[in-house]
Amino acid sequence: xxxxxxxxxxxxxxxxxxxxxxxxxxxxxxxxxxxxxxxxxxxxxxxxxxxxxxxxxxxxxxxxxxxxxxxxxxxxxxxxxxxxxxxxxxxxxxxxxxxxxxxxxxxxxxxxxxxxxxxxxxxxxxxxxxxxxxxxxxxxxxxxxxxxxxxxxxxxxxxxxxxxxxxxxxxxxxxxxxxxxxxxxxxxxxxxxxxxxxxxxxxxxxxxxxxxxxxxxxxxxxxxxxxxxxxxxxxxxxxxxxxxxx
Amino acid sequence: xxxxxxxxxxxxxxxxxxxxxxxxxxxxxxxxxxxxxxxxxxxxxxxxxxxxxxxxxxxxxxxxxxxxxxxxxxxxxxxxxxxxxxxxxxxxxxxxxxxxxxxxxxxxxxxxxxxxxxxxxxxxxxxxxxxxxxxxxxxxxxxxxxxxxxxxxxxxxxxxxxxxxxxxxxxxxxxxxxxxxxxxxxxxxxxxxxxxxxxxxxxxxxxxxxxxxxxxxxxxxxxxxx
Amino acid sequence: xxxxxxxxxxxxxxxxxxxxxxxxxxxxxxxxxxxxxxxxxxxxxxxxxxxxxxxxxxxxxxxxxxxxxxxxxxxxxxxxxxxxxxxxxxxxxxxxxxxxxxxxxxxxxxxxxxxxxxxxxxxxxxxxxxxxxxxxxxxxxxxxxxxxxxxxxxxxxxxxxxxxxxxxxxxxxxxxxxxxxxxxxxxxxxxxxxxxxxxxxxxxxxxxxxxxxxxxxxxxxxxxxxxxxxxxxxxxxxxxxxxxxxxxxxxxxxxxxxxxxxxxxxxxxxxxxxxxxxxxxxxxxxxxxxxxxxxxxxxxxxxxxxxxxxxxxxx
Numbered sequence: 001x002x003x004x005x006x007x008x009x010x011x012x013x014x015x016x017x018x019x020x021x022x023x024x025x026x027x028x029x030x031x032x033x034x035x036x037x038x039x040x041x042x043x044x045x046x047x048x049x050x051x052x053x054x055x056x057x058x059x060x061x062x063x064x065x066x067x068x069x070x071x072x073x074x075x076x077x078x079x080x081x082x083x084x085x086x087x088x089x090x091x092x093x094x095x096x097x098x099x100x101x102x103x104x105x106x107x108x109x110x111x112x113x114x115x116x117x118x119x120x121x122x123x124x125x126x127x128x129x130x131x132x133x134x135x136x137x138x139x140x141x142x143x144x145x146x147x148x149x150x151x152x153x154x155x156x157x158x159x160x161x162x163x164x165x166x167x168x169x170x171x172x173x174x175x176x177x178x179x180x181x182x183x184x185x186x187x188x189x190x191x192x193x194x195x196x197x198x199x200x201x202x203x204x205x206x207x208x209x210x211x212x213x214x215x216x217x218x219x220x221x222x223x224x225x226x227x228x229x230x231x232x233x234x235x236x237x238x239x240x241x242x243x244x245x246x
Numbered sequence: 247x248x249x250x251x252x253x254x255x256x257x258x259x260x261x262x263x264x265x266x267x268x269x270x271x272x273x274x275x276x277x278x279x280x281x282x283x284x285x286x287x288x289x290x291x292x293x294x295x296x297x298x299x300x301x302x303x304x305x306x307x308x309x310x311x312x313x314x315x316x317x318x319x320x321x322x323x324x325x326x327x328x329x330x331x332x333x334x335x336x337x338x339x340x341x342x343x344x345x346x347x348x349x350x351x352x353x354x355x356x357x358x359x360x361x362x363x364x365x366x367x368x369x370x371x372x373x374x375x376x377x378x379x380x381x382x383x384x385x386x387x388x389x390x391x392x393x394x395x396x397x398x399x400x401x402x403x404x405x406x407x408x409x410x411x412x413x414x415x416x417x418x419x420x421x422x423x424x425x426x427x428x429x430x431x432x433x434x435x436x437x438x439x440x441x442x443x444x445x446x447x448x449x450x451x452x453x454x455x456x457x458x459x460x461x462x463x464x465x466x467x468x469x470x471x472x
Numbered sequence: 473x474x475x476x477x478x479x480x481x482x483x484x485x486x487x488x489x490x491x492x493x494x495x496x497x498x499x500x501x502x503x504x505x506x507x508x509x510x511x512x513x514x515x516x517x518x519x520x521x522x523x524x525x526x527x528x529x530x531x532x533x534x535x536x537x538x539x540x541x542x543x544x545x546x547x548x549x550x551x552x553x554x555x556x557x558x559x560x561x562x563x564x565x566x567x568x569x570x571x572x573x574x575x576x577x578x579x580x581x582x583x584x585x586x587x588x589x590x591x592x593x594x595x596x597x598x599x600x601x602x603x604x605x606x607x608x609x610x611x612x613x614x615x616x617x618x619x620x621x622x623x624x625x626x627x628x629x630x631x632x633x634x635x636x637x638x639x640x641x642x643x644x645x646x647x648x649x650x651x652x653x654x655x656x657x658x659x660x661x662x663x664x665x666x667x668x669x670x671x672x673x674x675x676x677x678x679x680x681x682x683x684x685x686x687x688x689x690x691x692x693x694x695x696x697x698x699x700x701x702x703x704x705x706x707x708x709x710x711x712x713x714x715x716x717x718x719x720x721x722x723x724x725x726x727x728x729x730x731x732x733x734x735x736x737x738x739x740x741x742x743x744x745x746x747x748x749x750x751x752x753x754x755x756x757x758x759x760x761x762x763x764x765x766x767x768x769x770x771x772x773x774x775x776x777x778x779x780x781x782x783x784x785x786x787x
Contacts, residue, residue, distance in 0.1 A: 124433035185428035203372035349771035356778035
């Protein structure tokens with residue numbers, strides 16, 4: 001049951017993105033995105049109701065536990081609300097009508113990568129998911145090809161890429177701390193790290209944690225605190241949406 | 247752990263390659279011409295690929311040979327070629343207005359290396375591995391990160407900022423090769439290709455920058471400040 | 473403290489006095505030759521010194537006691553440093569532990585400082601220019617010099633240059649380590665700066681560029697000869713440190729016999745000619761830097777010295 005819902009919650013936005021990209025009509029794109037977001041909310045709520053402990057599948061690459069389910073509910077809710085709001089808001093931008101399907105495709109893709117993040121078991125793949133969200137969201141921020149939007153997109157990608165590379169450094173240090181205890185090669189899952197944690201060197205673990213905190217915190221801070229700096233309406237509602245990965 | 251039982255020849259080879267990469271990062275910091283950046287970056291990527299190969303040889307990690315080849319090809323050839331095309335299309339050749347003179351930024355970079363060295367020494371002593379290649383690997387990794395951040399802060403030409411980010415990633419890659427050579431292949435491959443994706447998106451963004459803002463220098467990007 | 477050791481130490485000082493004009497002559501001659509001119513001949517500095525010692529001394533009215541003592545102080549400092557560094561032998565002679573390598577650097581700088589004061593003393597405008605420019609160069613170059621000397625002492629974990637010499641001869645792995653190679657390059661840049669080769673070239677008579685000549689502009693006769701000899705000896709000493717302590721540490725006399733000392737002197741001069749060749753080639757390939765860009769080679773040298781110190785801890 002859990003597996004089906006997890007697959008659904010990931011596939012739905014991806015399918016919506018494909019539909020938006022394939023059809024070039026704005027109405028179809030809006031409704032596809034809206035439908036996908038509603039499906040995501042339903043799936044997330046049912047995940048919350050049915051999850052008990054951490055449920056691992058796909059060769060231990062995906063884990064769905066209580067924290068993941070809760071995060072998914074929040075993300076899906078915001079996705080749904082933002083989609084509803086976007087329909088009305090984007091219709092005001094009359095000059096962009098031909099490119100609206102692109103917007104919705106990117107939107108749905110962004111939601112998909114955001115949903116993938118919390119359910120990843122492997123800390124390396126988690127970092128990859130966050131990196132993908134950065135890449136997709138850059139193009140979302142710069143969607144209106146105005147001067148301010150491009151400037152915002154440029155600053156966003158520079159700051160966030162620098163931040164998550166700090167987080168990558170922290171991840172590598174965590175892996176190294178674990179490898180001093182366990183052995184040179186092991187699966188970088190949350191469980192393995194948790195089990196090795198009591199024996200890991202405190203100084204090294206502290207430094208790795210600090211780096212990860214600052215790194216991912218940059219992404220959250222930039223996204224959440226972007227509202228005063230950016231004026232584009234797209235970016236504003238988008239900032240509210242993407243302050244979640246922190 | 248591989249590093250605890252290294253022969254002296256292997257240790258000096260690793261340290262030579264790592265210090266060479268750090269020196270090339272300084273060359274990038276101190277040059278004004280974008281072509282010099284690219285050449286230094288190419289040389290640095292090849293040095294890191296050689297380091298991968300050496301780690302694979304001494305530690306008997308077969309997959310690291312493949313990683314070394316891929317690094318040399320993608321990071322050493324494809325990435326600089328893509329950036330080279332962007333540079334030619336933009337017709338910028340050098341930093342016209344500098345916030346910090348190259349010589350001052352070199353001195354700042356040297357002080358950052360000292361800071362990274364102190365931190366790594368402390369960590370190495372806490373781990374009981376002080377005085378081996380571990381401390382050198384940590385120093386080079388941290389100082390390349392700090393130099394990358396310095397480049398991001400001090401340069402305001404778009405290409406230089408991209409290259410600052412690439413130095414950051416290079417530093418992490420270098421450190422991970424020495425410290426955790428047994429990291430799963432998937433992660434290392436993705437790290438490699440992740441840069442490719444970043445540079446492609448930078449290419450697209452830079453085109454938009456030129457089209458809508460008019461120049462790629464971030465001195466022009468002053469409308470959203472505060 | 474045998475008589476032979478004392479004789480060897482005196483011989484070291486005599487070698488420096490006698491051979492330094494020859495080194496200067498060779499460098500200038502080769503520079504001219506590289507530019508396809510005839511050159512003044514390698515013994516020209518000797519003839520210049522002879523001529524200056526036989527000229528009349530003309531003293532400006534505003535000169536004080538500093539005017540008289542500065543050349544003597546500078547010359548004496550340059551006489552003192554060869555006692556401390558390995559010139560002919562690779563074992564420490566008596567009085568070699570009077571100062572370690574940092575002490576040697578201190579005495580060298582003290583000599584330059586005395587000449588800076590002399591430039592200010594007579595109150596002429598050119599003296600002021602020369603002194604201020606040389607102090608600015610000193611601000612840029614001295615920290616780097618100290619860092620390089622500290623890096624050298626950290627290589628061998630000892631303050632005496634003799635220990636470094638032994639270490640480099642005995643262990644090729646240390647010779648080829650990144651710490652040592654970076655120190656060589658950093659010291660080479662400092663050598664170019666301190667011995668007035670391009671890209672700085674301060675011993676020219678053109679007003680816009682002159683640093684060294686401006687400081688000693690008011691001097692004539694024997695005092696000028698002393699000052700010129702002191703700067704030639706400084707160059708010789710820096711080359712000696714570069715060769716014997718860092719780059720080419722082989723060929724020093726190990727037992728201290730007379731024949732060995734003579735052979736060591738000749739070997740030292742030949743090694744210095746090698747370094748001089750490289751210096752001339754490097755100089756010919758460059759042009760003079762603008763004054764505000766003097767910091768660039770010195771910043772690179774500083775960075776190399778810091779990297780050498782960091783790399784040294786991890787050999």
